[in-house]
Amino acid sequence: MAPTFTTLGYLTAGLYTASLACYLRKLFAEGKWAGRAATLLLAAGLATHYFALLVRAYSIHSVPYQDLYGSTSLLAWFLVLTYLGLELIHGERAMGAFILPLVLLLLMLDFVATPHAAPAAPARGSVFALHVTSNILAYSAFTLSFVYSVVYLVQDRLLRGRRPIAIMWRLPPLEDLERMARSGVWVGLASLMVGIGFGMVVDRQVTGAMLQFDPKVVISFLILGFYVLYLTVSRSPAWRGARASVLCVVNYFAVVFSYTAVNLFFSRFHRFY
Amino acid sequence: MSVYLLGVNHRTAGVALRERLHFSLEDGVRAGESLRRDGLVDEVVVLSTCNRSEVYSVVAQGAAQPEGGLERYFCSFHSIEPAQLNGCLYHRRDRDAVEHLYRVAAGLDSMLLGEAEILCQVRETYLAAQRAGLTGPILNRLFQAGLEVGKRVRAETRLGAQAMSVASAAMKLAEQIFGALKNNSAAVFGSGAMGAKAAQQLRSRGIGRLWVANRTPEHARELAARVGAQWAPWEKSAELLAQVDIVVTSVAGSEWSLTREALAAAMHARGNRRMFLIDLGVPRNIDPAAAGLYNVFLYGVDDLEEIVEQNRQARESEVPRAEAIVREHVEKFAAWQSGANAVAALADLRRKLRLQREIFTDAHREELAQFPAEERERILRLMDELVEDLLREPSERLMKDREVRERAVLLRDLFGLNAPDSSRRGGE
Known part of the structure; x- marks a missing residue:
């Protein structure tokens, strides 16, 4: 078993931490350099993180999500990748200070998760790899939507309560937060549907059936339904705004439940660690 | 060289008086040219906005104090009785004058704390004076640093965050x-x-x-x-x-x-x-x-x-950070100015020693005439070398030691170097 935290892993964590410090500086004080430095450090961290995953995959002769660390690490990588993409598209750096603690938390999970030998890599080929990768990308996009929705709700409360605080002026406007949360859900839904599609192909290759009953499959379809519901109601008169954001936050608990409890305790053939 | 400031602002004079003492950009240049022509100042910039009218000038070390002359000029330019300015004018010299300009550029001295407009006004005024040839090494350095202070304060603190109505x-x-x-x-x-x-x-x-x-x-x-x-x-x-x-x-x-x-x-x-x-x-x-x-x-x-x-x-909570930037730049300017003054003092001392050598050789012309021309030349050259040798160590110490630089202006008192024309070569 290769060391779970390689030198590249530590370097990645260091770069993400430095980037977080710059994002926080940008959020709480003036200075253009802090925002630029934060983005550059995050991009550097993303690159070293990629190589850390790659080195690790080579060393265990398996895909990087073979165990809990690999899986959470890949989720963190996708989270950074998706966030960086959105930051470049929207030119909005304030949210980095809220996303990066989650990224670091995911990386830190390795410290609390006792490393153990992973089971032999299931030889399911590239379709299986795409199935897992798409689903993890979906989880990262839903995580972003969750963060945007939480920030929306806090800011909405401050604005409606007529209690604006200094930091609020540096956050994106409510309208932008709502739009970014919706964009994240669109990306998540598309990835999840692709992931489920590839999963069905893998299922057919392994068992001959297109769809087997498994708690993981059930919860994945439920998540799909919840987020379709969110997209449907988020533009309706009764739900647009804070109520839709609450729904987005609640939906994310289903994602967390699927990623943790279902994987660890309930699923039969989605349990690799 | 000494930096000298004379002015009125919104703290010392009411709006009616400030209006009477206002200089347009062209008036400021005209006044500066006149002050230079009259020999009152070596370099000059007249900064005038709705909140202030200030004359920043550089006078030679040991030159006559410019207060009286500038005040009289101020009054005659605006056709105002000196008695009407009683208690309204303020005078600042050297470090205090430098600090004052930096505070003005930073918006710390403005009626609306941190206002951005003043920095543009300082820049325009300085550029107009520079174009008219009214600035020299000291005021160029002072105003360029002042503009940098203004920019830094606005970039690094929230003092310049837009004031809200x-x-x-x-x-x-x-x-x-x-x-x-x-x-x-x-x-x-x-x-x-x-x-x-x-x-x-x-x-x-x-x-x-x-x-x-x-x-x-x-x-x-x-x-x-x-x-x-x-x-x-x-x-x-x-x-x-x-x-x-x-x-x-x-x-x-x-x-x-x-x-x-x-x-x-x-x-x-x-x-x-x-x-x-x-x-x-x-x-x-x-x-x-x-x-x-x-x-x-x-x-x-x-x-x-x-x-x-x-x-x-x-914005008010940012004042200490802005003040720290101002202090940092005041120190920098003071260090630069003491160096410039010391170098100028040393150059004047060298000139004086050479002059003394010429006076000495003139006084002993007949005795020197007893030597062949070649020997005479050699003696004179050796005397020049002695002067250079005497000044070599002080020059090196000036380059290395800031405290020595700060004390070097005492050379002027010791050797009587305070003649107005002997100190015009300071600066960059």
Whole structure:
């Protein structure tokens, strides 16, 4: 078993931490350099993180999500990748200070998760790899939507309560937060549907059936339904705004439940660690 | 060389006196040229804004004190009796003058703390004086550093964060809700002073569509024409409410108000899209209970004034950081100036020693004539070398040791180097 935290892993964590410090500086004080430095450090961290995953995959002769660390690490990588993409598209750096603690938390999970030998890599080929990768990308996009929705709700409360605080002026406007949360859900839904599609192909290759009953499959379809519901109601008169954001936050608990409890305790053939 | 400042500002003189003492940019250059021509100063910049009229000058070390001459010039230029300026003029020299300019450039000395306009005025004034050839190494260095201080303070602290009025605070809130306002619409009810300010702010922030409504249609038409908006008949207020994202009310009298029911109906008609209500009326024009409606953001004058106050306090809390930047640059300038002064003093000492050598050789011309020409040349060369040898160590110590540089100006007193023309070679 290769060391779970390689030198590249530590370097990645260091770069993400430095980037977080710059994002926080940008959020709480003036200075253009802090925002630029934060983005550059995050991009550097993303690159070293990629190589850390790659080195690790080579060393265990398996895909990087073979165990809990690999899986959470890949989720963190996708989270950074998706966030960086959105930051470049929207030119909005304030949210980095809220996303990066989650990224670091995911990386830190390795410290609390006792490393153990992973089971032999299931030889399911590239379709299986795409199935897992798409689903993890979906989880990262839903995580972003969750963060945007939480920030929306806090800011909405401050604005409606007529209690604006200094930091609020540096956050994106409510309208932008709502739009970014919706964009994240669109990306998540598309990835999840692709992931489920590839999963069905893998299922057919392994068992001959297109769809087997498994708690993981059930919860994945439920998540799909919840987020379709969110997209449907988020533009309706009764739900647009804070109520839709609450729904987005609640939906994310289903994602967390699927990623943790279902994987660890309930699923039969989605349990690799 | 010594930096000297004479001036009046909003703290020492009322607006009427400041108006009389104001220099236009051209007047400032003209005054500077005149002061130089009269030999009062070596370098000069006249900075004049609505809050201050200040003369920054450089006078030779040991030259006559310029206070009296500058004051007289100040009075004669503006045709004002000196007695009228009693207690209004302030004088600063060297370090204090430098610090004063840096504080001015940073916006720390402005009536509206941290205002940005002053930095542009300092730049324009300096460039005009430079073009007219009124500045030299000292004032060039001083003003360039002053501009850097101004930029740093605005970039590194929130002192320069835009000062807010009630109307601009409302616009900032609108942008925090909707983002850029170009895709939004607004209606202003009431065309009094507050309504007009709000309409102008909305227009300057690029609001997509803007309506003005007033009980007197002529007033609505006039304001609408002034700010490039459309006017709407007062009777159509309810329809307007359903269309717009931002509503500003500033209607005098207590007989008109927007009820919770009217706003609930408007929200229903607009599919509960977010609506920002700004009530600038006294007494209030909007039922406070409307704040409870879903997706409605209601702010009154008191709420906005609280935000204005928060903004002011936030800017004031940045003063110590801005002062630290000012101090840092004052130290830098002082170090540079002491170096420049020391180098100039040493150059004057070298010149004086050579002059002494020439006087000495002239006095002993007959004795020297006894030597062959070749020997005479050799003796003179050796004397020059002695002068250089004597000055080599002090020069090296000047380069290395800041304390020595600061004390080096004492050379002027010791060797009597204070003749006005002996100290014109300081600087870069």
